[in-house]
Amino acid sequence: xxxxxxxxxxxxxxxxxxxxxxVALCSTIxxxxxxxxxxxxxxxxxxxxxxxxxxxxxxxxLIGILAGMMSSILITLFLCFAAFVMKVDLYLMSIALNTxxxxxxxxxxYVLTGNKANTAGYFxxxxxxxxxxxxxxxxPIIGNILSGxxxxxxxxxxxxxxxxxxxxxxxxxxxxxAVGQNPQAAESVGINPSKIYTISFVMASAIASLGGMFxxxxxxxxxxxxxxxxxxxxxxAAATIAGASPVGSALLAVVFGVxxxxxxxxxLYITDAQFLSxxxxxxxxxxLFILSYIRLKNSEHDMRKxxxxxxxxxxxxx
Amino acid sequence: xxxxxxxxEGITKIYGNGxxxxxxxxxxxxxxxxxxxxxxxxxxxxxxxxxxxxxENCQQGKIYLNGQEAHIENPLDAIAKGVGMVHQHFMLxxxxxxxxxxxxxxxxxxxxxxxxxxxxxxTEEASEKFQLKVDPNALVRDISVGLKQKVELLKALIRGVxxxxxxxxxxxxxxxxxxxxxxxxxxxxxNGYGIIFISHKLDEVMELCxxxxxxxxxxxxxxxxxxxxxxxxxxxxxxxxxxxxTMEKKESTAGDTVLKVRNVTYVxxxxxxxxxxxxxxxRAGEIVGIAGVEGNGQNExxxxxxxxxxxxxxxxxxxxxxxxxxxxxxxxxxxxxxxxEDRMTYGCAQDMSIYDNLSSIYLDNPKFTKGVFVNQKALNxxxxxxxxxxxxxxxxxxxxxxxxxxxxxxxxxxxxxxxSGANIIIANQPTRGIDVGTASLIHRLLQKxxxxxxxxxLLISSDLNEVMxxxxxxxxMRDGKIAAQFTDMKKVNDELMGxxxxxxxxxxxxxxxxxx
Numbered sequence: 065x066x067x068x069x070x071x072x073x074x075x076x077x078x079x080x081x082x083x084x085x086x087v088a089l090c091s092t093i094x095x096x097x098x099x100x101x102x103x104x105x106x107x108x109x110x111x112x113x114x115x116x117x118x119x120x121x122x123x124x125x126l127i128g129i130l131a132g133m134m135s136s137i138l139i140t141l142f143l144c145f146a147a148f149v150m151k152v153d154l155y156l157m158s159i160a161l162n163t164x165x166x167x168x169x170x171x172x173x174y175v176l177t178g179n180k181a182n183t184a185g186y187f188x189x190x191x192x193x194x195x196x197x198x199x200x201x202x203x204p205i206i207g208n209i210l211s212g213x214x215x216x217x218x219x220x221x222x223x224x225x226x227x228x229x230x231x232x233x234x235x236x237x238x239x240x241x242a243v244g245q246n247p248q249a250a251e252s253v254g255i256n257p258s259k260i261y262t263i264s265f266v267m268a269s270a271i272a273s274l275g276g277m278f279x280x281x282x283x284x285x286x287x288x289x290x291x292x293x294x295x296x297x298x299x300x301a302a303a304t305i306a307g308a309s310p311v312g313s314a315l316l317a318v319v320f321g322v323x324x325x326x327x328x329x330x331x332l333y334i335t336d337a338q339f340l341s342x343x344x345x346x347x348x349x350x351x352l353f354i355l356s357y358i359r360l361k362n363s364e365h366d367m368r369k370x371x372x373x374x375x376x377x378x379x380x381x382x
Numbered sequence: 383x384x385x386x387x388x389x390x391e392g393i394t395k396i397y398g399n400g401x402x403x404x405x406x407x408x409x410x411x412x413x414x415x416x417x418x419x420x421x422x423x424x425x426x427x428x429x430x431x432x433x434x435x436x437x438e439n440c441q442q443g444k445i446y447l448n449g450q451e452a453h454i455e456n457p458l459d460a461i462a463k464g465v466g467m468v469h470q471h472f473m474l475x476x477x478x479x480x481x482x483x484x485x486x487x488x489x490x491x492x493x494x495x496x497x498x499x500x501x502x503x504x505t506e507e508a509s510e511k512f513q514l515k516v517d518p519n520a521l522v523r524d525i526s527v528g529l530k531q532k533v534e535l536l537k538a539l540i541r542g543v544x545x546x547x548x549x550x551x552x553x554x555x556x557x558x559x560x561x562x563x564x565x566x567x568x569x570x571x572x573n574g575y576g577i578i579f580i581s582h583k584l585d586e587v588m589e590l591c592x593x594x595x596x597x598x599x600x601x602x603x604x605x606x607x608x609x610x611x612x613x614x615x616x617x618x619x620x621x622x623x624x625x626x627x628t629m630e631k632k633e634s635t636a637g638d639t640v641l642k643v644r645n646v647t648y649v650x651x652x653x654x655x656x657x658x659x660x661x662x663x664x665r666a667g668e669i670v671g672i673a674g675v676e677g678n679g680q681n682e683x684x685x686x687x688x689x690x691x692x693x694x695x696x697x698x699x700x701x702x703x704x705x706x707x708x709x710x711x712x713x714x715x716x717x718x719x720x721x722x723e724d725r726m727t728y729g730c731a732q733d734m735s736i737y738d739n740l741s742s743i744y745l746d747n748p749k750f751t752k753g754v755f756v757n758q759k760a761l762n763x764x765x766x767x768x769x770x771x772x773x774x775x776x777x778x779x780x781x782x783x784x785x786x787x788x789x790x791x792x793x794x795x796x797x798x799x800x801x802s803g804a805n806i807i808i809a810n811q812p813t814r815g816i817d818v819g820t821a822s823l824i825h826r827l828l829q830k831x832x833x834x835x836x837x838x839x840l841l842i843s844s845d846l847n848e849v850m851x852x853x854x855x856x857x858x859m860r861d862g863k864i865a866a867q868f869t870d871m872k873k874v875n876d877e878l879m880g881x882x883x884x885x886x887x888x889x890x891x892x893x894x895x896x897x898x
Contacts, residue, residue, distance in 0.1 A: 235489040235496045242475045242486050249473035253487030253537070254458030368651060 071208040073329055078213060079283065080328075081321025083108070083292075085220045086275025087299020088306070088313035089227045090268040095308035096231050097264040098244030102158035103143055104296030106165035107269045108276030111136040113169045113183070113287040115277040117176065120187035128190060129277060136273035139165065140265050148258040162296070170289050182288040192216050192282045216278035220314075223271060228310040230267070240264050272296070298348060305355045316355070323347035384412040386449065387576040388434075388465070388545050393443035395429055395600075403429040404440065405600045411545060411576040416567060418587040419580045420620055421597035422789065422817030427580055430597070431547050435467045436460040447545075458487075466538025467547040470554075472530050476523035480516050481505040484536050508540045513569055528559035535566070545576045552586055553815050556676060564590055582815060584613050596620055620818055636854070637666035639898045640717070640838045641687070641806050646696030648682050648862075656682045657693070658862035663898035666805065669832050669839040671853030673846060675883050679862035680842045681723060684810040687840070688720045689713040690728070700806060714743070719804035721795055723811040723842075725788075729795040732784040736776055737765050739783050740798050747803075764801075772797040773823060789820035796824055800831060807831070810842045825852060846876055857897075858882040867894040 087104045094101035111132035119128025143161055147154040170180055177186035192215040201211035231237040239260055242250040247257040275295070280287045298320050299313075306312030327343040334340055388411040395404040404426045411417045421427045432438040434445065436454040445452050447463055454460045457467070474483050481501040490504060491497035505518040514532040522530065531551060538546055548567075552560045567577055567590065581587055587594055588611050596604040596619040604619035641664040648657040657679045664670045672680050685691035687698050689710040698705045700716040714720075722728035730739045741761050744750045750757050750764070765779050774793045776786060783791055792812070799807060809828065813821035829852070831837040843849050849856060856874060858866040866882040866889045868874045881887045 233496060234494045235491060236494060238478070238482060238486065238489060238496050242478060242482075245475045245477055246473070249475050249483075250486065252457055252469070252473040254456075254461070255487055 067205070068208075071205060073325055074209045074322075075212075076328060077318065077322045077325040078209065078217065079321075080324045081318040082214070082217045082220050082282075083275040083278050083295050084299045084302060084320050085314050085317040086223070086271055086278065087296050088302040088317040089220070089223050089310060090272040090275070091300045091303035092227060092306070092308050092310050092313045093231070093240070093264050093268045093271070095303055096237075096244050097240045097261055098247065099154060099261060099265075100304070101265065101268050101272075101300060102155055102297075103140070103161050104268075104272045104275075104299060105162045105292050105294075106139060106158075106296075107136040107272035108279070108292045108296060109165045109169045109290075110139055110276070111273030112276035112280035112291060113172055115273075116183055116187050116189040116280045116285075116287045117172075119190040119281060123190065125190045125192065125281075128281065129192075129274075132277045132281075133270050133273045136269045136276065137266055140269035141262070144262040144265050148261055166290055169287070173287060173289070180289065182286050184286040187286065189281055189285045189287075191285045192278075214278065214282040216274060216282040219274060220278075223274070224310050224314045227271070231310065236263065275299070301348070301352060305352060305359070307359070319351060320344075320348055323351065384414055387411050387413050387415075387447070389446040389449075390430070390434060391444045391446065393430060393433060393440050393445075395426075395433060395438065395440040403600050404433070407443070407597070407600075407602055409595050409602070411578060413544075413574045413576060414571050415593065416571055416577045416579055416591045418591035418594035419578055419597070420584075420587065420594055420616060422620060422819050425597040425620075425817075426600040427597055428549070429600075431467065431549065431578070431580070434460070434465060435547060461538070461541050461543060464542065464544040465547070466541065466543030466545070468531065468534040468538060468549065468551060470549040470551075472534055474522045474530055474533060476521070478522060479518065480520050480522060480525070480533050481518035483522055483533055484508070484518075484540055486537075488541065504540065505536065508536050512536065512539050513566060514539075526559075527554050528556070528562065531555070531559075531563065532566075544574075545578065546570070547578045547580070549580045550582065550815065551579070552581060552583060560586070582817065584616050587616070588612070617818055636668040637836060639663035639665050640701050641840065642697075642699045643683070643687065644697045644699075646683070646686060646698065647694050648679075648686060648691065649694045656862050657686070659696075660862070660864055661696075661897060662857060662864060664806065664838040664840050665898055666836045666838050667832055668854040669828060669841055669852050671849035671856045672840065672842045672859055673844075673849045673856060673879060673883065674859035674865075676844055678859045678883075680859050681810065682862075683859075684720075684723070684808050684840070684842050688718065688722075688808055714802070714804065717804045717806055719799035719802045719807045721792075721799055721807065721809045721812045723814070725792060725795055730783050730791060733782050735780045736769070736774065736783050736786070736794055737761075737779040739794055740765050740768055740779075743798060743802055768794075768797040768801065772800075772827075787817075788815055789817045792816055792824070793820060796827065800827060805836065806838045806840070808840050808842075811844065812841070813843070813845065813848060821848075828852060846879060850874055850876075850879075860885050860888070864894065864897065865889065867897060869895060 087108070090104055091101045114135035115128045115132030118131035119125055122128065139161065143157055146152040146157050173183055174180050177183055179186065194212055194214050195218060197211045201207045231240065239250065239255050243255060243257045243260040250257055250260070276292065279291050299317060302316035302320060303313040306316050324344045326347065327340060330343065331340060390407065390409045393404050393407040396402050407430060409430065419427050429438060433440045434454065436456045436459050445454060452463050454463060454465070475486070484505045485501045489496050490500040502518040505516070509516050509518070512535070514536055516529055516532050516536065522533065551563060555563060570577060579587065579591055592608050594606045594611065594616065595602060596606070596616065598620065606615060606619070643663065644661050646657055646660050647655065649655050660683065672683065674680050682691060686693045689705065689708065700713065700718050703716050705713045705716065726732060731742070741750070744761070745756065750761050768774065769776065769779060772793045774797065775790050783794060796812070812824050825848070828839055828841070832839055841849060841852055850871060853871060856868040856871065857864050858879060860883060865885070
């Protein structure tokens with residue numbers, strides 16, 4: 065296996081990880097607020113198609129991205145209204161929304177283009193350019209892996225820090241965490257949990273929309289039906305396993321990216337198409353087991369340590 | 383005459399279902415006063431405090447703060463107007479630090495940025511000022527219950543409240559922590575704070591409070607100054623009938639030993655021996671009490687017998703059959719019933735109805751089933767009988783059990799366990815946090831079932847009066863061992879028990895006598 069081969073492999077892994085990273089960060093915010101965001105799929109789908117349409121019409125990349133983001137926020141506000149005001153079950157609503165958006169995006173595409181598979185040839189979407197990072201691009205090996213990615217990929221890395229900062233360094237973040245762990249406690253000091261849930265979901269949807277637009281305006285330049293392909297759920301899994309830590313979620317997203325890349329590269333050796341298509345999910349499942357097991361062991365260890373400390377404190381008191 | 387901090391005048395509250403929770407209540411708190419609010423569960427104390435704290439509104443009545451009429455819209459408004467509340471169930475966020483919990487909602491910092499250092503400093507300053515020592519950087523999940531309560535107090539005080547509502551603050555504390563809390567409350571009193579102290583424990587009220595307002599069925603039945611306070615006066619006002627604290631007790635006629643605990647040892651996850659080679663028995667027709675400072679193995683004994691916890695060594699037998707290897711349901715079928723210390727977790731299913739809670743243990747009982755079907759008729763009759771015999775106050779047997787007051791929930795549990803067909807009852811803290819009326823009902827029932835039906839009862843309680851009055855034999859636990867046994871309850875008093883509970887004295891095997 066040549067060095068170049070490994071470089072290309074890892075480059076692919078980072079590329080594949082990009083949308084998962086966005087979803088993982090989006091789910092991290094929701095999880096910190098105590099809710100699981102199962103609607104990431106629909107947030108990505110709607111922004112992916114809206115971004116393509118608006119960038120093509122306006123011929124302005126920024127307008128396209130903002131329009132995509134707005135569409136994602138709009139359906140999220142609808143979701144929040146249903147769940148937090150009308151008291152519909154959030155998770156049932158999220159699943160329903162995912163199904164609805166899968167159909168709605170195909171319908172929009174069909175109405176506008178007459179095609180049900182993709183928008184190629186009808187809308188010339190603008191694309192986020194690939195960026196060569198100065199200095200890093202000249203470092204051997206690392207340069208080939210980390211430089212030259214799409215702008216959305218670097219934005220995702222910036223987002224890790226942004227999300228971390230919001231959650232751990234702002235008043236809003238403190239309130240999100242408080243609501244996530246004990247909504248009654250937050251309420252007793254005048255924090256409105258529904259408002260916090262809505263704010264965190266809107267932020268989450270803005271981040272998820274970037275993941276959606278990476279697919280249609282970064283990696284590709286068109287919308288393809290159901291192009292998210294379950295990434296919303298893989299990202300959600302990453303955030304959950306990482307215990308809603310922004311950095312941990314992003315790293316796990318990369319791990320899942322590697323799993324996907326392995327599948328891509330296995331095409332050369334494995335000819336069974338059915339097995340190949342199942343492979344990323346098999347790898348993901350196995351990884352989930354291993355990581356969960358490690359976490360379980362760690363938390364048991366922590367618990368024992370805490371108990372021992374409490375016991376010691378108790379004995380000192382006596 | 384001290385300044386009047388708070389006056390609630392003519393408060394009337396009728397709930398949507400027509401239940402009148404408060405009727406024309408007038409209640410005042412002065413500067414530098416600790417004012418007790420007493421009453422049975424369901425007497426309207428909680429409703430009154432919810433109105434004061436802005437959690438409920440009332441149909442009639444006015445609230446004055448510092449002599450000025452105030453309309454309290456919600457808890458935040460109440461805090462802003464100087465009324466704070468320490469809830470019975472703490473309103474804290476476990477994974478945040480003490481400082482973060484204290485400043486939550488009034489976070490310091492420029493713009494949207496949260497300034498953690500200032501938060502820690504604010505907490506330290508308040509902690510110093512009010513003599514409530516806490517570590518601002520510790521995570522709330524790691525600190526003791528007593529410290530959590532201090533955090534709650536700080537939360538209220540840092541927001542500048544002058545009137546503090548404490549809802550049964552001592553229910554969750556150890557005796558030492560209670561001492562400490564009292565010292566702190568007295569300091570606050572000296573600094574001019576007005577404190578509303580809700581409690582069931584009359585001795586605490588008499589020690590701490592300057593005056594007491596007593597509610598019954600939503601009305602004020604009495605106002606007592608410190609000088610006039612004594613247990614008899616207070617309990618008369620609370621229940622409206624004389625609760626005689628020393629019970630008439632018939633001689634016990636003990637039969638065979640039906641519950642046998644033999645050489646039971648329990649070592650927990652971190653290697654601490656919580657129960658150390660304990661052997662004793664309970665005979666039919668007697669009540670055996672276990673007393674001790676909490677955490678000396680009493681609770682573990684109860685959980686081991688009932689099958690919630692697996693012993694490390696030893697055996698337990700019920701009506702002659704060993705329980706080793708049996709699950710909880712199989713153990714119960716040997717003739718064991720259990721009134722758990724934690725009634726909301728093990729005692730009942732909160733969201734299910736009184737009916738479902740009562741019938742839950744009979745779903746495989748031939749008495750109430752026909753083949754795979756439940757015999758609704760028999761079950762309906764049974765539930766009706768229970769509600770009648772055990773005086774359960776409820777609108778309907780179909781309403782969720784959590785809607786009832788603590789005392790009534792306990793009555794449902796007691797009804798189910800007493801009628802389950804078992805002849806051995808493990809009663810772990812059966813009257814903790816329960817109004818005097820229900821407590822005395824439970825005491826009477828325990829007596830009646832042992833004397834008339836030959837039940838064997840193991841009573842574990844931290845209420846010394848309760849164990850002294852009810853027990854035919856009393857065991858004292860210390861460090862996971864049985865430190866003493868008293869067979870003549872006339873010779874037992876608080877002080878003597880205290881000496882054994884604290885480990886000052888210890889009986890030899892001969893002195894202890896036959897543990898059965």
